[in-house]
Amino acid sequence: DAKTTQPPSMDCAEGRAANLPCNHSTISGNEYVYWYRQIHSQGPQYIIHGLKNNETNEMASLIITEDRKSSTLILPHATLRDTAVYYCIVRVKGSARQLTFGSGTQLTVLP
Amino acid sequence: DVKVTQSSRYLVKRTGEKVFLECVQDMDHENMFWYRQDPGLGLRLIYFSYDVKMKEKGDIPEGYSVSREKKERFSLILESASTNQTSMYLCASSLPRQGAGELFFGEGSRLTVL
Numbered sequence: 001d002a003k004t005t006q007p008p009s010m011d012c013a014e015g016r017a018a019n020l021p022c023n024h025s026t027i028s029g030n031e032y033v034y035w036y037r038q039i040h041s042q043g044p045q046y047i048i049h050g051l052k053n054n055e056t057n058e059m060a061s062l063i064i065t066e067d068r069k070s071s072t073l074i075l076p077h078a079t080l081r082d083t084a085v086y087y088c089i090v091r092v093k094g095s096a097r098q099l100t101f102g103s104g105t106q107l108t109v110l111p
Numbered sequence: 112d113v114k115v116t117q118s119s120r121y122l123v124k125r126t127g128e129k130v131f132l133e134c135v136q137d138m139d140h141e142n143m144f145w146y147r148q149d150p151g152l153g154l155r156l157i158y159f160s161y162d163v164k165m166k167e168k169g170d171i172p173e174g175y176s177v178s179r180e181k182k183e184r185f186s187l188i189l190e191s192a193s194t195n196q197t198s199m200y201l202c203a204s205s206l207p208r209q210g211a212g213e214l215f216f217g218e219g220s221r222l223t224v225l
Contacts, residue, residue, distance in 0.1 A: 034213065043217050043218050043219050044201070044203075044214070104153060
């Protein structure tokens with residue numbers, strides 16, 4: 001599975017969009033980009049995933065560059081409850097072998 | 112909703128004790144996983160299983176074993192606990208191989224070994 005690089009921390013004002021970047025320059029053609037988040041003292045929570053098209057669900061949007069070497073998770077209107085560590089993971093869809101999570105990005109939403 | 116339940120949120124054990132961490136999922140998922148989480152190291156995969164009685168080593172299996180006797184239950188065993196196994200342990204399950212593959216996590220078990 002390809003490696004990912006994320007900034008260790010970011011701040012965002014409440015009500016504004018939070019844009020979390022992820023680099024995955026060694027991604028293979030059959031690897032998907034997954035995003036999870038972990039609120040303090042809880043288990044990680046799935047957010048969204050995509051292959052090459054942009055994706056949107058009730059939680060977030062995922063923008064993947066045309067060359068697929070990087071992506072951005074967008075929380076359109078961040079709230080204080082979105083304060084969490086966000087993990088970007090690249091893996092083959094349906095693979096039984098799970099990529100080890102990296103250190104992620106600590107997003108702090110400020111009032 | 113998918114539910115992954117870990118038997119204990121907090122445990123305190125002594126060095127050398129045998130420790131069992133239990134995990135049960137209620138969505139008939141084939142795949143189950145055990146991770147440990149430590150500050151600055153993210154989540155690291157210990158073992159995973161893609162079927163009953165099947166198991167595969169993850170990235171840090173040393174000092175651990177697992178058991179998957181029933182599809183819904185995946186147990187992590189520390190045969191002789193050591194202080195460096197003090198950590199947060201997270202169980203997860205996922206849809207079958209042909210599914211989307213997103214992981215569903217339990218709330219975690221925080222183990223302290225004295």
